[in-house]
Amino acid sequence: MTDAEIERLYHAIRESLAEWVERLRKERGTGFPEKVTAFRPDMAVHGKYRKPCPACGSPVQRIVHAENETNYCAKCQTGGKLLADRSLSRLLKDDWPRSLEELEEIKKARM
DSSP states (O other), X not given: OOHHHHHHHHHHHHHHHHHHHHHXXXXXXTSOOSSOOSOOTTSSSTTOTTSBOTTTOOBOEEXXXXXXXXXXXXXXXXXXXXXXXXXXXXXXXXXXXXXXXXHHHHHHHHO
């Protein structure tokens, strides 16, 4: 990763966090939240595994580790590369799809 990419990522993260802090403060006002959840309907892909990405329509992917889940759009966020899930990719080894195209080919072959 280049210094320019790191700088861009740093600013994007800070901007996104500031936006969400402001949204949540407006929503909650001065009260304490009764039900706290990370899955919010107005987030782009978080908690939306297999649903279409709002930007490109590709299915949202996920990585599961222990009790945590991370959702991402492979097309928008990783250039079409599927990120490896530690346990599942180790189990599947060479059968683990490396891209959205490979994943679609596997799905078509099963039909």
